[in-house]
Amino acid sequence: MIDRLRQMAIFAKTIDHGSFRGAARELRLSPSVVSHHISQLEDSLGIALIYRSTRKLTLTHEGHRLLAAAHKMLEAVEGELADLSVSATAPSGELRMTIPSVLSQSQFTEQIAAFSKAHPRIRLSLDFSDIRRDLIDDGFDIAIRMGPKAKTTATSRKLFSVERRLVASTDYLASRLAPDHPDDIADWDWLALIPVQNAPVSFTKAGGTQATIKHEARVFANDAQALYRLARAGAGLAIVPDFLAREDVQAGTMGYVLPNWKLRVIDVFAAWPANAPKHGLIHLALDALSQNRP
Incomplete structure (x- = not known):
C-alpha cells in the first residue's frame, strides 16, 4: 500500500509538471525512476494512465480519474502537515x-x-x-x-490595479499649446515602452467620451522607470504608472497631459x-x- 501511495504521488507530480523531467527535478529523482514508478503503477492496476509522445503526456480516461483522487490525497496530507507545522512553529522557509x-x-x-x-x-x-x-x-x-x-x-x-497617466515635464509642456483632445497630441514627441510601442492609445473622458490615437514614438525603452526619467528630462510624453510621477507633479516639475482624459488601468x-x-x-x-x- 505504501508503494502504491508513493507511485500515485509521483504520478500526480508528473502530470502537474507536464513531464517526467519536471517532476524529477522537484522530487529529486531521475526521469527514468519517475517513469519506472508510473509504469509499475499502470502494471499493478492493469490499465494505461498516460499516453506518451515525444512532445507531451496525455491522460487517459482512467488517468483523469486517478489524478483527481491523487490530488485529494496530496492536498489532505499537505494541509495537515502544514497545519501541524504552523501550530508548532512560526512559518519558515x-x-x-x-x-x-x-x-x-x-x-x-x-x-x-x-x-x-x-x-x-x-x-x-x-x-x-x-x-x-x-x-x-x-x-x-x-x-x-x-x-x-x-x-x-x-x-x-x-x-x-495601477492607474496610468500621460505625463511630460512642465518645460516641455510650456513649449506647446495646451491640448484639448487626444488628436491634438498625436504628433508630439512620444516615448514608448518597447513591448507596446506600436499599440494605439485609448482615452476616456468623464461622461464616457472615448478617443483612440496612433502615434509614432521617437524614443523606445524596455524599462518604465527609464522612460519616466527621459520624460522628466524633457524628451517628450510618456505613459507611466501614476505612482512614478505623483510627487514630481505635486512639486511642479512634471505635468499631466490631458488631465481630464483617463487611460485604462493596468x-x-x-x-x-x-x-x-x-x-x-x-x-x-x-x-x-x-x-x-x-
Whole structure:
C-alpha cells in the first residue's frame, strides 16, 4: 500500500509538471525512476494512465480519474502537515518572487517589507526585473505580472490595479499649446515602452467620451522607470504608472497631459505553480500582498 501511495504521488507530480523531467527535478529523482514508478503503477492496476509522445503526456480516461483522487490525497496530507507545522512553529522557509522592476518604486515594496517583518523566519529572494521570467523553469514560487484585465483562476490572483497617466515635464509642456483632445497630441514627441510601442492609445473622458490615437514614438525603452526619467528630462510624453510621477507633479516639475482624459488601468496579479500547497508559504504571502494598494 505504501508503494502504491508513493507511485500515485509521483504520478500526480508528473502530470502537474507536464513531464517526467519536471517532476524529477522537484522530487529529486531521475526521469527514468519517475517513469519506472508510473509504469509499475499502470502494471499493478492493469490499465494505461498516460499516453506518451515525444512532445507531451496525455491522460487517459482512467488517468483523469486517478489524478483527481491523487490530488485529494496530496492536498489532505499537505494541509495537515502544514497545519501541524504552523501550530508548532512560526512559518519558515524560502520564497522566491519575480516582480516587474517598476513596482520597486511603489508601495508594493512596503507591503513586502511588512510581510517580511511579520514573518522573520521566512527568507525572501526578490527578482525585480522587466525580463519576463518563467515561473517553473526559473524556479520561482510567485510571479508578479502586470497586464490588462487580470483574471482570478486556480493559479493566479489579481492583487490590485495601477492607474496610468500621460505625463511630460512642465518645460516641455510650456513649449506647446495646451491640448484639448487626444488628436491634438498625436504628433508630439512620444516615448514608448518597447513591448507596446506600436499599440494605439485609448482615452476616456468623464461622461464616457472615448478617443483612440496612433502615434509614432521617437524614443523606445524596455524599462518604465527609464522612460519616466527621459520624460522628466524633457524628451517628450510618456505613459507611466501614476505612482512614478505623483510627487514630481505635486512639486511642479512634471505635468499631466490631458488631465481630464483617463487611460485604462493596468492590473497587477500573482501567478504560482499549480502544485503549491494551499496552506503553505505561497498562499500565506498572497493573502498578505492582496491587501496592498499602490
